[in-house]
Amino acid sequence: MKDLVVYYSLEGNTRQAAERIAERLHADILQLQTVKEILKSKMKFFIGGMQATFGVCAKLKPLALNPEQYDRIILGTPVWAGKATPAVNAFLKKFNVKNKVTALFTLSGGGDNDKCVRYLKKKLAHLRTTVALADRNHPDASENERKLNGFVEELINGQ
Numbered sequence: 495m496k497d498l499v500v501y502y503s504l505e506g507n508t509r510q511a512a513e514r515i516a517e518r519l520h521a522d523i524l525q526l527q528t529v530k531e532i533l534k535s536k537m538k539f540f541i542g543g544m545q546a547t548f549g550v551c552a553k554l555k556p557l558a559l560n561p562e563q564y565d566r567i568i569l570g571t572p573v574w575a576g577k578a579t580p581a582v583n584a585f586l587k588k589f590n591v592k593n594k595v596t597a598l599f600t601l602s603g604g605g606d607n608d609k610c611v612r613y614l615k616k617k618l619a620h621l622r623t624t625v626a627l628a629d630r631n632h633p634d635a636s637e638n639e640r641k642l643n644g645f646v647e648e649l650i651n652g653q
């Protein structure tokens with residue numbers, strides 16, 4: 495089975511999780527990048543939060559590989575306003591991949607992972623395995639490693 499880990503990350507938390515998952519699964523990895531990056535000031539919460547709330551699709555930079563050529567996609571997103579990021583919305587809209595996304599990892603700063611998972615489950619009918627991780631500044635981040643191990647094990651056993 496050919497696996498691809500696809501993720502968006504503004505501040506590195508989701509990237510770190512994505513790299514660990516890809517390494518352990520021996521999967522290819524693809525970072526989604528937007529043409530216009532959100533400012534890393536406090537305005538990001540307002541602008542990004544509004545975009546996520548309304549399900550905006552960002553304009554993506556060209557992808558380095560074709561996600562449609564993979565059997566299974568493991569998708570990662572930070573939680574924004576309880577939803578997915580505009581880059582992930584765009585990815586799911588632009589490419590014919592929804593039926594390949596069977597696993598999801600979400601990163602949140604305040605514990606809104608469940609909300610985001612519920613939101614994405616409505617779009618991803620084949621989603622089976624999920625893991626909710628905490629931002630490195632959140633006390634629950636100490637649980638990330640254990641949760642990631644369980645997530646990867648499930649994916650390996652599910653093959």
Ligand SMILES: Cc1cc2nc3c(=O)[nH]c(=O)nc-3n(C[C@H](O)[C@H](O)[C@H](O)COP(=O)(O)O)c2cc1C
Pocket residue numbers: 502503504505506507508509538539540541542543572573574575576577601602603604605606607628629630
């Ligand atoms: C625009 C924006 C909106 C956010 N909204 C939420 C939210 O609704 N709930 C939450 O728990 N965390 C929220 N966060 C925090 C991020 O989910 C968290 O910091 C995450 O780890 C960031 O991942 P990254 O480092 O890969 O960008 C938000 C962050 C940003 C920038």
